[in-house]
Amino acid sequence: MALVEKNGYEEAAFRVSEAQAGDYLALLKPRVMSLVVFTAFAGLVTAQAPVNPFIAIFSILAIAVGAGASGALNMWYDADIDAVMTRTASRPVPSGRISADQALAFGLFLSAFSVMALGLIANWLAAALLAFTIFFYAVIYSMWLKRWTPQNIVIGGAAGAFPPMVGWAAVTGDVGVFSVIQFLIIFLWTPPHFWALALFKSEDYGRAGIPMMPNVAGEASTKRQIFAYTLVVAVVGVLPSVLGYTGFIYGVVAAGLGGGFVYYAWKVLRMPESDRTMGPAKALFGYSLLYLFAIFAVLIAESVFARLGFVW
Amino acid sequence: MEEDDRVTLTDSQRKAQRSRSLAIALALVAFVVIMYIVTVIKMGPAILDRPMF
Numbered sequence: 001m002a003l004v005e006k007n008g009y010e011e012a013a014f015r016v017s018e019a020q021a022g023d024y025l026a027l028l029k030p031r032v033m034s035l036v037v038f039t040a041f042a043g044l045v046t047a048q049a050p051v052n053p054f055i056a057i058f059s060i061l062a063i064a065v066g067a068g069a070s071g072a073l074n075m076w077y078d079a080d081i082d083a084v085m086t087r088t089a090s091r092p093v094p095s096g097r098i099s100a101d102q103a104l105a106f107g108l109f110l111s112a113f114s115v116m117a118l119g120l121i122a123n124w125l126a127a128a129l130l131a132f133t134i135f136f137y138a139v140i141y142s143m144w145l146k147r148w149t150p151q152n153i154v155i156g157g158a159a160g161a162f163p164p165m166v167g168w169a170a171v172t173g174d175v176g177v178f179s180v181i182q183f184l185i186i187f188l189w190t191p192p193h194f195w196a197l198a199l200f201k202s203e204d205y206g207r208a209g210i211p212m213m214p215n216v217a218g219e220a221s222t223k224r225q226i227f228a229y230t231l232v233v234a235v236v237g238v239l240p241s242v243l244g245y246t247g248f249i250y251g252v253v254a255a256g257l258g259g260g261f262v263y264y265a266w267k268v269l270r271m272p273e274s275d276r277t278m279g280p281a282k283a284l285f286g287y288s289l290l291y292l293f294a295i296f297a298v299l300i301a302e303s304v305f306a307r308l309g310f311v312w
Numbered sequence: 313m314e315e316d317d318r319v320t321l322t323d324s325q326r327k328a329q330r331s332r333s334l335a336i337a338l339a340l341v342a343f344v345v346i347m348y349i350v351t352v353i354k355m356g357p358a359i360l361d362r363p364m365f
Contacts, residue, residue, distance in 0.1 A: 016321060018328045021335035052353050058346050117343075121350050 017102070023092040027075055027103055028068025028110075035292070036067035036163045039186060042296045043167030043179050045303045046245070051171040059122045059170040063163060066114035066130045070159070072107030073138035076100050078146075081208040087201065107138070122170035129169055133162040147209070150216040157190030158183075178245045181236070185295065188233040192226045192265060193288040199223075199268070200278040200285075223269045226284070230265035234258030237295055246302050253298045261291050 040063045044056055075082065075093050083094035092098040098106075111134050119127030141156030149155075161183045168179035198205055198212040199222060205212040213222045237258045241251025264287045267280040321329065352359060 016319060016325045017332075018324050019332065020328050021331045024332070024335070054349050054353055058350060061346075117346075120347075 015099075017098070019092065019098045019102070023097045024106060026092050027072040027098065027106060028065075029071030029075075030068075032071055032160075033064050033067050036160075037064045038293070039182070039296055040064075040163035040167035040170075042299050042303075043164030043169075043182055044171050045167075045300050046164075046178060046182070047168045047171045047176065048303065048307065049171045055121060056171065059118060059126065060167065062114050062118035062121055063130060063166050063170070065110055066118065066134055067163070069107050069110035069114055070134040070137040072103050072110065073134070074142045076103035076107055077138070077142045079103075081147075081210060084208045085201075085204045087204060111138075118166075118170065123173050125173055125175075126166055126170040129162060129166045129175075133159055133166065136162070148211070150211045150213045152211070153194040154191050157187050157194075160190060161186035177243075178240060181239050181243070181245070182296075182299070184236050184239075185233065186292065188229055188236055189288065189292055191229040192233070192261070193285065193292075195222050195226050196268065196281045196285040196288060199281040219273060223271065227262075227265045227269045230261050234262050240299070246299065247306070250298050250302050254295055257291050257294055260287060264288075 037060055040060055044051070044060065075091055078088075079091075079093040079100050082088035082091050088094065093100055093103050111131075115127050115131045115134070118130050137156070137159035141152065141159055145152040145156050164182035164186070165175055165179045168176055168182075195213050198214050199219060202212065202214045202219075206215050213225065217225075234255075235258070237254040238251050240246045241248065241254060264280070264284040268284050271278070271280045
């Protein structure tokens with residue numbers, strides 16, 4: 001420690017890191033990353049363009065690293081509020097395993113690296129879309145919208161909705177209408193998903209000073225808005241079939257899943273204010289994850305079968 | 313520099329450093345392999361079609 005003292009640094013400023021590789025992996029938000037990989041893969045497969053399988057796999061990998069980079073930048077910027085929320089207090093930066101500067105450097109490096117890699121592996125339109133996605137999540141959402149407006153996750157939801165468009169662009173070199181519909185499905189799904197969480201975690205958000213819809217507009221207004229967005233996403237969910245991009249089976253499954261989504265949102269709408277266990281909100285949150293996973297799984301399955309020559 | 317001036321790592325610090333070093337090494341190897349494969353795919357047979365001098 002003599003070296004440190006001679007240079008006049010505080011001991012805390014020069015601390016040998018005890019961060020494991022796994023802590024850096026946690027900075028990438030692996031669960032969010034898995035959803036990004038899944039939806040980017042959907043965009044890539046539904047594009048129905050000829051592509052070398054290695055190029056496809058490596059493109060998805062680059063998109064995943066880009067998504068992880070934006071997660072690291074988010075954790076760097078949000079360390080102060082992560083520390084006061086039970087859901088996020090054990091993340092690497094608030095728990096002290098990784099310093100904020102290290103998270104920032106890691107996020108910036110991986111952002112540049114993933115965009116360059118996607119440009120070289122696929123094309124520069126896909127790379128530009130990935131760069132915009134990272135910028136949108138880290139700067140527009142994390143630094144600006146999140147602490148400023150209850151519409152934070154509505155507008156910020158665009159960042160999570162871009163991956164199918166990036167995947168599509170990686171194999172086609174352009175942006176198709178079908179990829180925009182996939183964008184819309186995730187974009188419109190985000191408010192009911194996060195507001196269901198915000199309902200039963202409103203104390204957490206309130207303590208952290210985040211202006212989530214239940215804390216700003218009240219629970220009744222949030223429940224009505226959840227229901228409205230759910231109705232719209234249920235309709236947009238069947239658009240691929242209506243517009244002829246997918247077959248009949250996708251349309252039936254999407255309609256069924258959308259019906260279920262509306263049912264759970266209705267239960268939340270009817271949930272009395274006195275219900276503090278918020279069972280219906282927790283159920284809606286769980287169902288929303290199932291909805292998004294299932295709808296994109298069917299999209300992928302139909303596209304794969306179509307490639308194999310099965311058409312219905 | 314005298315021995316006293318050096319920072320002596322604790323066991324957990326050394327273990328963490330090793331874990332990070334290993335991860336960086338694996339990531340670098342993966343990157344080299346990926347770029348090699350991508351280069352072959354992108355250039356195809358033309359990879360050898362160039363003047364040698």
